[in-house]
Each structure stands twice: as structure tokens, then as C-alpha cells.
Amino acid sequence: MDGSPFRGVVACLATMHGKQWALRPLLRRRLGMGLRVAEVDTDALGTFTGEVPRVGSARETVVRKARLGMAVTGSPVGLASEGAFGPHPAAPWMPADVEYVALVDARSGLTVVESVVSAETNHAHVTTDGRDRAVVLAFLRRVGFPHHAVVVRPAAGPGAPEKGLRRLVDVLAALRRAGAGSADGRATLAADLRAHVNPTRMRVIAAAGQRLVRRLATACPACAAPGFGPVGAEGGLPCRDCGTPSPLDATLVDGCAGCPYRSRRPVAGRADPGSCPRCNP
Ligand SMILES: [Zn+2]
Ligand SMILES: [Zn+2]
Structure with missing residues (x-):
């Protein structure tokens, strides 16, 4: 770490969702780099709940997010993370969480993106009219509620999602409201995938962060630039x-x-x- 080109640097992290808790200790320990949170509206680049569709791949979005934080803070080094949920690339019948972490260093022009594919995810949803309490409770158990929050929205038609729900009474009330606001009287109950209310996802982000710092701590054998790796x-x-x-x-x-x-x-x-x-x- 003594030779780390990031030693003493304070990078900015564009996040609204507490990702500094997963990344800050790694950066300090392995690279001697500090981290401060950049107050930027990362949801403007796309949300999991679909109000704002994401433009471009997760890999492109994570770099754009890091640059956004740098523009807002004036920091020459920016970090960001971005997740994508869908079928597992190696086993499409399983859901997967792919987490990308990027570092952009404007001083050297370096951009490094690392990712982790994990089958550890509670990414799931169910549609219900809310009357069958057993269905609701079984789903909540399956997604690790209340350590993991859930989102409720009308199953049909528009209507804003209610996010970050962690109390049963709030979930049931939200299901009634969403059902009443839905063309078919049904509500969609889903795992909340935002990192600060989803400890499973936060662990995968930390694993991607591990890969990133390992790579940044590896110098190129030819030119000594940091970030040598796969x-x-x-x-x-x-x-x-x-x-x-x-x-x-x-x-x-x-x-x-x-x-x-x-x-x-x-x-x-x-x-x-x-x-x-x-x-x-
Ligand atoms: Zn053969
Ligand atoms: Zn090189």
C-alpha cells in the first residue's frame, strides 16, 4: 500500500443508498484512500422500481454515475456502483445479482470496472389481492423481511411504488392502497433492491469492491499503472x-x-x- 497512487486521495462516491458502508473500509485498508459521499440524484440514471428507465448497460451507467459525482464535487477520483438483476448467466433458471463497481481517475485517465455475479439475491416478486395472508407472509419470509425491505405497487396501471417498507402493518396497508389503485384490484409485492435496505445486495457490492481494490493494488508489469487485471x-x-x-x-x-x-x-x-x-x- 505504501506505493499506492491512491494514498491520501479522497475519492467521491455517488450514492443515495449507503454504499459507503460496504466500500469505505476496503479502500482505506488496501489503498489508503478516503471516501466521501457525493450528494447526487443517482436515481436520475435509472431505478429498480421502474419510474426512471436506465439508458445503456449497467457497465456504462456505473462509469457515468462516477463521473456525475466528480462533476458535482470537483473530486479528481470518483467511485460508483450499479447492480443488475436477472437470470443467472451460467444457470438461467436461477435469479442473479450482477454488481459493478467503477473507479474513474481524471488525473491519469484511468477507468477500471469490476463486477461480481452472485446467486445470493432475494430478487423476487408476487402478485396478490392481499386477502390471502398466507401468500403475503410466505413471500415476506422468503425475501428475508424485515431485515430486507419490500416495495408495493398496483399490479395494473400507473401508481407510484411505496418503497422501503419494513413493518408488517405498513406492508398490509400499502397492499390495500395499491389494490384499490389497480385496474384488477391486485398489488405487486417485491423485494426492495436498494442497497441500504437490502443487506444481501450490500454483501455482493462489498465483494465487487474487493475485486476492484485488488485490481487497483496491482501495477502493470510493463508501465506500472494501477489497475492491471482480467x-x-x-x-x-x-x-x-x-x-x-x-x-x-x-x-x-x-x-x-x-x-x-x-x-x-x-x-x-x-x-x-x-x-x-x-x-x-
Ligand atoms: Zn469430448
Ligand atoms: Zn501498462
Whole structure:
């Protein structure tokens, strides 16, 4: 850490949702970098509850968010995080949380984005008329209520979502209001995915933060710029039974964000015949 180019720097973090609690200790410990919260309306870049659709990918949004914080605070170094919820890329029947964390350093032109894919998520929703109390209670148990908050909105038609609900009495009242405001009399009850009311998501953000600081603590062997790490992979891992190249990663490529230097690491092991184009066409 002594040689850390981030030592003594106070970066800004654009967040309204308490993400400093996950990221600040990591940055201080590994990079000697401080963190202050940039008061910017990150919801203007898109919300999980759909009032503001997100434009562009999560990877693009996280960099835009970091730059927004830098513009507001005048800080030369900015951080941001952004999550995306959907099917797991490796197992589409499972829900997944993909968390991106970015650092933008205007002093050196460095932009580094790291991400973590986690099956640990309570991303889920149910539609109910609110009368079947067992359905409501089972859902709340499943999403880890009340440590995790929930959101209620009308199932059909417009109507603002009620967010951050953590008391049963509030959830039931919100379900009645949302049902009354819905064309079909039903309400949608969903996990609140905002980090400050979703400890499961906060843990995944911390895991992405771990990757980011590890990468920022790694200097490029060619030019010594920080942020050397994984930039891609090449397929072709040979099948265990017949040796045919499979689509699985055979080589991991590390790269520098500041110069063209790349290094390649072979992946140990062999592919399962289930992934082999010859054994399992
Ligand atoms: Zn380099
Ligand atoms: Zn094979």
C-alpha cells in the first residue's frame, strides 16, 4: 500500500443508498484512500422500481454515475456502483445479482470496472389481492423481511411504488392502497433492491469492491499503472474424454487500462464432456 497512487486521495462516491458502508473500509485498508459521499440524484440514471428507465448497460451507467459525482464535487477520483438483476448467466433458471463497481481517475485517465455475479439475491416478486395472508407472509419470509425491505405497487396501471417498507402493518396497508389503485384490484409485492435496505445486495457490492481494490493494488508489469487485471478470456479448454476444444475458457487474459500490455494465463484442468461439441453435440 505504501506505493499506492491512491494514498491520501479522497475519492467521491455517488450514492443515495449507503454504499459507503460496504466500500469505505476496503479502500482505506488496501489503498489508503478516503471516501466521501457525493450528494447526487443517482436515481436520475435509472431505478429498480421502474419510474426512471436506465439508458445503456449497467457497465456504462456505473462509469457515468462516477463521473456525475466528480462533476458535482470537483473530486479528481470518483467511485460508483450499479447492480443488475436477472437470470443467472451460467444457470438461467436461477435469479442473479450482477454488481459493478467503477473507479474513474481524471488525473491519469484511468477507468477500471469490476463486477461480481452472485446467486445470493432475494430478487423476487408476487402478485396478490392481499386477502390471502398466507401468500403475503410466505413471500415476506422468503425475501428475508424485515431485515430486507419490500416495495408495493398496483399490479395494473400507473401508481407510484411505496418503497422501503419494513413493518408488517405498513406492508398490509400499502397492499390495500395499491389494490384499490389497480385496474384488477391486485398489488405487486417485491423485494426492495436498494442497497441500504437490502443487506444481501450490500454483501455482493462489498465483494465487487474487493475485486476492484485488488485490481487497483496491482501495477502493470510493463508501465506500472494501477489497475492491471482480467480483461477477457479465450475458449478452447480440451474435453476430458476426447481432447476436442470446448467453448469453456482455456486462457485468461490480464490487461492494463493504461497501455497495450497483455499477459495470458492457462486455465488448469479439462472440460466436462457435457460441454464438448463432439461428445455432446
Ligand atoms: Zn501498462
Ligand atoms: Zn469430448
